[in-house]
Amino acid sequence: MSWLDGHSAVVTGAGSGLGRAIVERFVDEGARVVAFDKSQQKLEELKDKLGDAVEIVAGDVRSSSDNERACALAVTSFGKLDTFVGNAGLWDFNRSLPDTPVEQLESGFDELFGVNVKGYLLGVKAALSALRESRGSVVLTLSNAAFFPAGGGPLYVASKHAGVGLVKQLAYELAPDVRVNAVAPGGMDTDLRGPAALGLSDTAIGEAIPINDLMAQGSALRFAPQPADYVGAYLLLAAKSQSATVTGSVFDISSFGILPRYAG
Template identity: 75%
Template sequence: MGWLDHRAALVTGAGSGLGRAIVTRFVAEGANVVAFDKSEEKLREVRSQHGEKVATFAGDVRSGKDNERACALAVEAFGRLDTFVGNAGLWDFNRTLEESSTDSLSSGFDELFAVNVKGYLLGARAALAALRDTGGSIILTLSNAAFYPAGGGALYVASKHAGAGLVKQLAYELAPRVRVNGVAPGGMETDLRGPASLGLSRTSIGEAFPLDQVMEQRSALRFAPTPEDYVGAYVLLAAPAQSKTVTGSVLDISSFGIPVRDVRG
């Protein structure tokens, strides 16, 4: 028996990194999953790994129509939708305000917020009717940057704080039928990329930044997590028997809120 037996979920940004790890863990816990990603090649890999337990949808989270089609696919393929996981995102590679021109701030804001914030809103709206039918839940991927500075630059940190606001507002609006929560992981080496308008779409976070080293040195637990290390929180929030009373919460699972202690000697 898995925690998500007989349940169906939709995960955006599911082709790689954290999104793919969520899909894999949800399937292991008994769920059927719609994997939503912009990359058809990555989706083929996900489907080949999981077979009929996963349906795939190639589209753009910035499109209301694509979100609606992905949610409709879940109901068509699995007869229901219990959990919408908004996970697709962009990073700004720590671009500071001073390093950014007014033009790049404007274009970068439009592109990054369209994925990190609007994509969550459109997905939640598209999933709403199906989630009300099942008494389901929404889970949004945030970041330690939703609580603390320096998890990115001004654009990324602002977008993740906006996501935390969405969790609270949507939890208020959608209660009592639909629970809404967030998960705030820390750093991990993935294929996370940046806005094309800033010239950051061809490099992944792991290629540009010594993230494993930073996590080993600056996080309280002194190790470099993989995406798989973070996915338990998503299972918890997707499983009503385990989180029936939880809505409007953001689980900070980054280990950055605890000061790093000197353990030498």
Template identity: 60%
Template sequence: GRLAGLSTLVTGGGSGLGRAIADRFVAEGATVTVLERSAAKIESLVSAHGDRVRGVRGDVTSAADNAEAVSTAVSAFGGLDTFVGNAGLWDFGRELRAMSPQELERGFDELFGVNVKGYVLGARAAAEAVAERRGSMIFTLSNAAFHPRGGGVLYTASKHAAAGLISQLAYELAPHVRVNGVAPGGMATDLRGPGSMALDGTAITDVLPDADSLGRYSALDFSPRAEDYVDSYVLLAARGESRTVTGAVFDISSVGTPRRPDLPV
């Protein structure tokens, strides 16, 4: 496999895109440690992959939980080559004026806590181990890191913040660690929102008319599944396949290019 012998850590690796990354990384020969808050999702991952994976139940907003995930990867698999920051929350496109000031106060802290602080704390916990292996970090962004209407104000701002984090970390951690981002577009997953906005009981799949409906945002007239986005993660994690790439974001969302007007809606 293209990732043979690599030890990797994926946050939010229990479902959706993170799970697709974990499955593909194992198939490519890597070992995968997952930091995930859902015990049931960890159980499912471990029953699929056995001793190729480790699950750490914890919260990405906690420095201690991030440190535990890194030390689990290092002790189980001898080091850490790749850190994938991926766990995230969505705001379901909630517009500024649709939220009370109090809801904004709490929602901001919760959503930025996961999408931005979670990435910063993960990078902090992983930096030394990844540098030792001359490895790399990959962060999940979104079409919302570039364009409006991939979310509301909180989500869009959080993904722009994460893009800035990638740029700064690529500078600070050079020359030993490459730091890049991948920006997927919509997909039907278990992606949820902040509890403080009463959005923790709803998943993005609940608000999509059907899994094919995402195709209408894409220039390619195609409704991707999580698995369709993982090739870029393999490319960025593989030894020698992206040696010149740092501080880059692969926009693989296909929503920035306008749709041809003659395509069906």
């Protein structure tokens, strides 16, 4: 018996990087998953690989109706929804306050918080009635930047700290029906992009900084994790049999917590 046999999940930002690795692992463990991403092309590649275990929804996490479509598809296709994974995110490529022109600060804030914070709120709202029905759970992707400085600039770091607030408040509001937790991974070489408002939508993280070297040299455990190295925590939190008492928690799996400061 696998940990997620018969399980149904929605994963946002499922087209690449961490989200894709979560979908692949959940399916390996017996789940069926609605993969939600803005990139139709990435979703089709995932569907080609995983077949009937995956349904795909192309849309924007900043849209309540797109979130509702994704959650409704899980219920109509798989009969229920057990876990909503909010994961789609944008990074700010370490843009500091002094170096950001004020117009970009305004529009960049709206875009980045729209995805990293509003996207999570709208996703949980759309999933809520189905999660109450299944007594399921929410898992959000945060970051080392949810606890420490220098994992981004003020926009990203503030957005991930806001995620900690979401976890605590939503765990409080949704108890005892729905568990709400988060995972805070550290750096990894993915397709992670930034807000168009900051001119950062065409650059991936690994093109801008030597993320694998930074992790290998600057994290406590001295290796460069790949997305699949982070997904065990999601599996644990999604599997009620393994984490029935856990709510309101953020698992810091970034390996930065024991360092005096982040070298990124």
